[in-house]
Amino acid sequence: MTSTLVFDPLIPWAMFTMVAVIAALGILLAIVRGLHGWALRGLAGLVVLAALSGPSFQQEDRAPLTDIVLMLEDESASQRLGDRATQTTDAANTLAAQIKARPNTELRRITVPDGEGDAGTQMMSALSDALAEEPRARVAGIVALTDGRVHDADLPVDLPAPFHVLLSGEESDWDRRLSVIGAPAFAIIGEPVVLTLRVDDLGAAPASDGFTEIDISIDAEEPQRFRVPIGQDLELPVTLPHGGRNVIRFALPTAEGELTDRNNSALIQMNGVRDRLRVLLVSGEPHAGGRTWRNLLKSDSSVDLVHFTILRPPEKQDGVPVSELSLIAFPTRELFMEKIDDFDLIIFDRYKRRGILPSLYLENIANYVRKGGAVLVSAGPDFASADSLFRTPLGSVLPATPSARVLEEPYLPVVSDLGNRHPVTTDLPQNGEWGRWLRQIDVTATSGNVVMTGIDDRPLLILDRVDEGRVALLASDQAWLWNRGYEGGGPQLELLRRLAHWMMGEPELEEEALTATAEGQTMRIERRTLSETVPPLTITGPDGTVTELPLAPTSHGRFVTKFTGPEIGLYRLENGDQISVIGLGPAAPREFVETIANAAVLEPVIDAMRGGIVRIEDGLPRIRNVRAGRPAAGRGWIGFTPREAYETRDVRQTPILPTWLVLLLAAGFITAAWLREGRR
Structure with a gap:
């Protein structure tokens, strides 16, 4: 119980002051006039003023409240390095026992886990949330047990009490770190792109020769090992082997005594793009569909087109002198012998043997296909003739044999069952509502995949792979009817665009592919195949854990599943003969960028409340009481x-000057002053 004197004026303080001034002037006048009762008059005025101030005696029944100490325990990923977890847990338990043994003190233990995603250690956010739930007037101190690697240290937090850090780890700790300083998101296929890496030794690193080894692999292939310097920026030229996503992994061997190997590797995911697609289009003669191919290829700004149309074959005899012809000579040797490998795709549109391309050149084109080139034959009546390309060395790589019949009748092109699963022909717009074509070359498929059929289910579009290259045969020259809107037209441009891009090996049109896209830690895995069923998917995690998942069919030739990776790193996906890799998370997890224990980022917060930093390995500090504003930490x-x-549970107020006493005292003093002055 406590007692205090309180005042509750009966009138405003301004009026009270005015009354006091009037009383003082009256007393002063009495003194000037020599009245002997001025002292008694002054006492009467004091009684009145005291009564107006409303004095009372207040008694409170108070219940003391305990002080609160907040203890933040860092359980982020970096705290699991070395023996930090055990060190921190033992220190927290010992310190908690000391705090609980203090009189009138409560302890709040707050766990700080990893932040969502790659946010790192969000200790100041956790402290702010804890302070919001506690009365600030009771918080006596804050202790954080951490390695100091806090990633929201710049978050402003108004602390009501001293803040101390007990630092885990050891001064002898050291670690080797691989960092990716610069890496573009895109690179041109076949051209070197420069990546900037750096290897650093952190902490109390042992003496070395200043070099280490690094393994580099692309798409989980066998890595290559190089020797690189430590502590210097390393510019590394890398050439992407294919289009689409390329996953490049860099890894350092684990050094003896280093804290962790989690920051010894880095993943870079780069998209390979073609600089320019070089296409050679050879039209055997002018016809209505020739311009369709030209317009399609010229509409793509990434395509460099070389187009030759044979207007005047060598056997033509019209008497025109050669010197007066405005046409240029067909540079056959330059195109088909010297620079053939510069082209990504060669298209023969209604071409037949006319003595322009010798057999040696056509043999060279067949070899070009086998080594990874692409040839598309758009066949007209010429393909069924004795001068057909099939009857040249190029015929060895063509997927069908002509029967010498040309079918001249209307028919509707139809996507085959296999074509419904092939990326070139699946889900074509208005499937089944197209206009008819009027001519088809009768061929017998000898290899490849028949993705479209025509009259009596005869092969119309055949796609094939020959060694490293690709070949396509379109057994009709009537695709242009769709472009002209004949009987409603059809998806001619879309079909030919897909066909051309499949020929050039675009990853999005591969019929057998295993792809994955990541959002956070969840990946969506899609398997494209021409088969009707697929085996289970095998996923190998960064730690070697193997998981099998079934793939669910979603549409023609597509099977999909989802998988949430438990940790950041490189995942290897296998399904049948298809292999893919994908990296989850950043190139270097934030918790492992800086691994050496250091509380430098927390020093502004600590200094603001005059707290301290103590290493746990040096022993736990003693706990003292300090006044607010005084230094709150010292040696040990x-x-x-x-x-x-x-x-406060109860309040009682007792007036010191009751009304009757005020009247009695005031009247008494005034009467005594009157009598004294009257006696004189």
Whole structure:
């Protein structure tokens, strides 16, 4: 119980002051006039003023409240390095016992886990949330057990009490780190792109020759090992082997004594793009569909088109002198012998043997296909003739044999069952509502995949792979009817665009592919195949854990599943003969960028409340009481500020000057002054 004197004026303080001034002037006048009762008059005025101030005696029944100490325990990923977890847990338990043994003190233990995604250690956010739930007037101190690697240290937090850090780890700790400093998101296929890497030794690293080894692999292939310097920026030229996503992994061997190997590797995912697609289009003669191919290829700004149309074959005899012809000579040797490998695709549109391309050149084109080139034959009546391309060395790579029949009748092109699963022909717009074509070359498929059929289910579009290259045969020259809108037209441009891009090996049109896209830690895996069923998917995690998942069919030739990776790193996906890799998370997890224990980022927060930093390996500090504003840490000790908070349960007020006493005292003093002055 506590007692205090309180005042509750009966009139406003301004009026009270005015009354006091009037009373003082009256007393002063009495003194000037020599009245002997001025002292008694002054006492009467004091009684009146005291009564107007409303004095009372207040008694409170108070219940003392305990002080609160907040203990933040860092359980982020970096705290699991070395013996930090055990070190921190033992220190927290010992310190908690000391705090609980203090009189009038409560302890709040707050766990700080990893932040969502790659946010790192969000300790100041956790502290802010904890302070919001506690009365600030009772918080006597804050202790954080951490390695100091806090990633929201710049978050402004108004602290009501001293803040101390007990630092885990050891001064002898060291670690080797691989960092990716610069890597573009895109690179041109076949051209070197420069990546910037750096290897650093952190902490108390042992003496070395200043070099280490690094393994580099692309798409989980066998890695290549190089020797690189430590502590220097390393510019590394890398050439992407294919289009689409390329996953490049860099890894350092684990050094003896380093804290962790989690930051010894880095993943870079780069998209390979073609600089320019070089296409050679050879039209055997002018016809209505020739311009369709030209318009399609010229509409794509990434395509460099070389187009030759044979207007005047060698056997033509019209008497025109050669010197007067405006046409240029067909540079056959330059195109088909010297620079053939510069082209990504060669298209023969209604071409037949006319003595322009010798057999040696056509043999060279067949070899070009086998080594990875692409040839598309758009067949007209010429393909069924004795001068057909099939009857040249190029015929050895063509997927069908002509029967010498040309079918001249209307028919509707139809996507085959296999074509419904092939990326070139699946889900074509208005499937089944197309206009008819009027001519088809009768061929017998000898290899490849028949993705479209025509009259009596005869092969119309055949796609094939020959060694490293690709070949396509379109057994009709009537695709242009769709472009002209004949009987409603059809998806001619879309079909030919897909066909051309499949020929050039675009990853999005591969019929057998295993792809994955990641959003956070969840990946969506899609398997494209021409088969009707696929085996289970095998996923190998960064730690070697193998998981099998079934793939669910979603549409023609597509099977999909989802998988949430438990940790950041490189995942290897296998399904049948298809292999793919994908990296989850950043190139270097934030928790492992800086692994050496250091509380430098927390020093502004600590200094603001005059707290301290103590290494756990040096022993736990003693706990003292300190006054607010005084230094709260010293050699071997940390301080808490007692708050002396309380809860008021009951309040009683007793007036010191009751009304009757005021009247009695005031009347008595005034009467005594009158009598004294009257006696004189």
